[in-house]
Amino acid sequence: MKFKITVSVLTLAIITMFGYVVYLTSQLEETNQDLKDYATQLGEASAELDLVKDKAIQDLRECREQAGADQWTLAKETNTLRAFSNFLETCGDDCHTDELDKAVNRLLSEKGYVQIIDSDGTEYFKEIKDLKLGGVYYVATSDRSVRNGVIGRPDEFPNTSRKGVILKGAIVKLIDKPSEDSKWAQIAYRK
Structure with missing residues (x-):
């Protein structure tokens, strides 16, 4: 009899354990389905977020292009080296590069020699470090005569006559300096 009771208790325990395993399996399947649903929702949300992000990037690009176009128009209308430098600093090196170079060259169309x-x-002349136009630029510290050649070098420059005047505060671009210790330089300047 003891044996029958033990077998009955064990059978009942096995049936109870089997029922519990079935219950846990069903809970696990529900949890698994919930996880699949969350993964689907997360994928959809991620796709929507990508669309919003792409739209925001496109809007930002269009805004930057419009701002760049407006600044380029302003720089051209202002027609100063500072305006061109500010434009380049704001817009970057890839904006209107050829047009910018042409505008700077038109602005500084005259060439001559000055004593630095x-x-x-x-x-x-003092060197200007903050112009972002490429090349070396100077600002005149006083009114200066521009010459056709370097005074004191008749073999290289037979004509050293006065060609023009640069006023104090004018910005010039260094074209050539015969040597590091040279006191003269060839410049491009605005007439």
Whole structure:
């Protein structure tokens, strides 16, 4: 009899355990289905987010292009080296590069020679570091005569006559400096 009771209890325990396993399996299947549903929703939300992100990037590009076009128009109308430099700094190196180079060259269309430093060390031009136009630029610290050649070098420059004047504050572009310690330089300037 003891044996029958033990078998009955064990059978009942096995049936109970089997029922619990069936219950856990059903719960696991529900959880698995919930996870699949969440994954689907997450995928849909991610796709929607990608669309919103792509639209925002496109809008930003269009806004930047419009702002760049407006700034380019402003730079051309202002027609100064500072305006062109500000445009380039804001827009980047890939905006209107050829047009920008042509505009700077039209602005600084005259060429001539100036004395950068006097023999006593007086500097007539100071280098400008903040122009982002490429090349070396100077600002005149006083009114300066522009010449057709370098004074004191008759073999290289037989004609050193006065060609024009640069006023104090004018910005010029360095074209050529015969040597590092040279006190003269060839420049491009605005007439």
